[in-house]
Amino acid sequence: MTDANTPPSRGRILVVDDQRNMRATTALLLRAEHYTVFEAGTGEEALAHLSGGSMDLLLTDLKMEPMDGLTLLRRALEVAPRLQVIMMTAFGSIESAVEAMRLGAYDYVTKPFKESELRYRVERALERARLLRDVDNLATDFNQRHGLSALVGRSAAMRDLTSRLMRVAQSDATVLIQGESGTGKELVARALHAHSRRKSRSFVPVNCAAISESLLESELFGHAKGAFTGAVKARRGLFEEADGGTLFIDEVTETSPTFQSKLLRALQEGEVRRVGESTALRVDVRTVAATNRDIEIEVREKRFRQDLYYRLNVVTLRVPPLRERLDDVPVLAEHFLERANARSPNPRRLSASAVTHLMGYDFPGNVRELENLVEQAAALAESDELMPEDFPLRQARLPPAHGTSSLSALDGQLGLGTGTAGGPTLAQVVEDAERRAIAQSLERHGVDLARVADELGVSSTTLWRKMKRLNLRPPTEASRE
Ligand SMILES: Nc1ncnc2c1ncn2[C@@H]1O[C@H](COP(=O)(O)OP(=O)(O)OP(=O)(O)O)[C@@H](O)[C@H]1O
Ligand SMILES: [Mg+2]
Numbered sequence: 135m136t137d138a139n140t141p142p143s144r145g146r147i148l149v150v151d152d153q154r155n156m157r158a159t160t161a162l163l164l165r166a167e168h169y170t171v172f173e174a175g176t177g178e179e180a181l182a183h184l185s186g187g188s189m190d191l192l193l194t195d196l197k198m199e200p201m202d203g204l205t206l207l208r209r210a211l212e213v214a215p216r217l218q219v220i221m222m223t224a225f226g227s228i229e230s231a232v233e234a235m236r237l238g239a240y241d242y243v244t245k246p247f248k249e250s251e252l253r254y255r256v257e258r259a260l261e262r263a264r265l266l267r268d269v270d271n272l273a274t275d276f277n278q279r280h281g282l283s284a285l286v287g288r289s290a291a292m293r294d295l296t297s298r299l300m301r302v303a304q305s306d307a308t309v310l311i312q313g314e315s316g317t318g319k320e321l322v323a324r325a326l327h328a329h330s331r332r333k334s335r336s337f338v339p340v341n342c343a344a345i346s347e348s349l350l351e352s353e354l355f356g357h358a359k360g361a362f363t364g365a366v367k368a369r370r371g372l373f374e375e376a377d378g379g380t381l382f383i384d385e386v387t388e389t390s391p392t393f394q395s396k397l398l399r400a401l402q403e404g405e406v407r408r409v410g411e412s413t414a415l416r417v418d419v420r421t422v423a424a425t426n427r428d429i430e431i432e433v434r435e436k437r438f439r440q441d442l443y444y445r446l447n448v449v450t451l452r453v454p455p456l457r458e459r460l461d462d463v464p465v466l467a468e469h470f471l472e473r474a475n476a477r478s479p480n481p482r483r484l485s486a487s488a489v490t491h492l493m494g495y496d497f498p499g500n501v502r503e504l505e506n507l508v509e510q511a512a513a514l515a516e517s518d519e520l521m522p523e524d525f526p527l528r529q530a531r532l533p534p535a536h537g538t539s540s541l542s543a544l545d546g547q548l549g550l551g552t553g554t555a556g557g558p559t560l561a562q563v564v565e566d567a568e569r570r571a572i573a574q575s576l577e578r579h580g581v582d583l584a585r586v587a588d589e590l591g592v593s594s595t596t597l598w599r600k601m602k603r604l605n606l607r608p609p610t611e612a613s614r615e
Pocket of ligand 1: 284285286287313314315316317318319320321322426466469501502505592593596
């Protein structure tokens with residue numbers, strides 16, 4: 135029982151001594167300091183206490199029968215490697231104390247000891263235990279959030295990807311990540327950083343589709359004071375922010391050739407020049423770029439500079455679409471459900487039929503779409519067991535034949551191109567299908583772009599980028615012009 139006046143425990147200590155008096159006195163002294171204290175009269179008894187792993191400090195006598203303090207120390211560290219140990223030795227047994235330290239004890243006290251000395255040594259050992267625990271937690275946290283363990287999936291395709299990722303993470307090679315929208319490219323980029331020697335420095339993401347070209351340049355390279363109207367102060371660019379770390383250039387294909395040549399120069403020379411500044415600054419940055427386009431088509435059609443492509447494409451990591459690794463669907467669904475459950479008062483579970491239902495779908499929005507489906511189901515389902523009907527799937531809507539739908543008037547209005555050899559190119563068919571899907575959804579939801587993005591299973595950034603490229607605007611905004 136704890137009452138309101140008792141301060142919380144400052145640490146859990148196990149006191150081991152075969153002399154009952156000595157043990158009781160030591161325990162009493164430590165309880166007065168508000169530690170939670172357990173007692174054991176033999177080494178065996180002590181090991182039983184330690185097996186749960188909840189103890190912070192072991193304070194043990196050296197000379198005991200039948201198990202002596204050194205043996206207990208050795209066995210204790212086997213069951214609880216993070217345990218702090220202080221050895222209590224009799225006057226004159228300094229060699230044993232040294233031996234204890236060599237075996238992993240943190241400290242020792244010579245009996246008889248002063249109360250103040252024991253208090254001091256105990257507090258210091260517990261401080262170390264807390265520190266180690268914090269470091270452990272941080273490392274687990276960091277890994278769960280950014281490392282490989284953030285990448286859920288055990289399919290052969292994902293295993294290939296992660297082993298390749300681990301191999302290139304160590305090097306400073308520029309990496310190009312390719313994959314459809316929502317496949318997990320950003321998670322892959324973060325994992326690359328988390329497993330690189332740069333992990334303690336910054337991971338700096340920049341999304342080329344989300345900002346205008348002129349802003350992008352000053353964002354990346356920085357600018358001098360007075361470089362342009364509004365530049366009242368000099369500013370560091372993201373290249374400089376990422377010095378020593380990793381710069382993640384997302385949606386790199388959504389940039390103009392002019393910008394691309396500036397980027398190329400920076401990568402080639404390892405130097406950046408702030409806008410409006412004549413001197414260049416050296417930066418040590420590892421670059422990771424991503425795109426959800428087929429970049430080779432972009433190069434062939436002269437929208438992306440070939441020299442920059444070669445520069446970025448030292449190593450390619452291809453993140454496969456979810457429909458090519460449907461065996462990841464169950465683990466991913468469980469993962470997202472677990473996350474939703476952690477935030478919710480009524481935890482849900484997946485029925486086998488729901489899993490089968492999901493595995494029959496082709497997920498045009500990839501992992502992000504599955505994530506959304508699970509979160510919606512967890513929020514809206516009527517029973518604790520999630521059933522197929524809790525996951526309303528969009529039909530895999532194939533585009534209607536080119537230019538023959540009721541939306542062909544819209545096509546004309548939006549200026550849909552034709553292929554060079556008479557028929558449309560694959561890129562045009564895809565673009566056509568995208569334009570239709572977005573235009574239809576925009577008609578339904580108008581300016582509510584969050585709903586449009588949701589319906590289409592893409593992030594709002596992706597939607598924004600696609601609309602910009604396809605020259606689509608929400609109806610109400612367009613009609614104002
Ligand atoms: N293997 C995975 N394990 C766990 N979560 C994943 C995995 N892949 C993707 N996700 C989740 O799916 C969502 C989309 O991932 P991410 O943003 O990395 O995709 P993307 O490829 O960068 O998409 P876009 O091209 O739209 O920017 C994120 O919420 C991410 O956490
Ligand atoms: Mg992304």
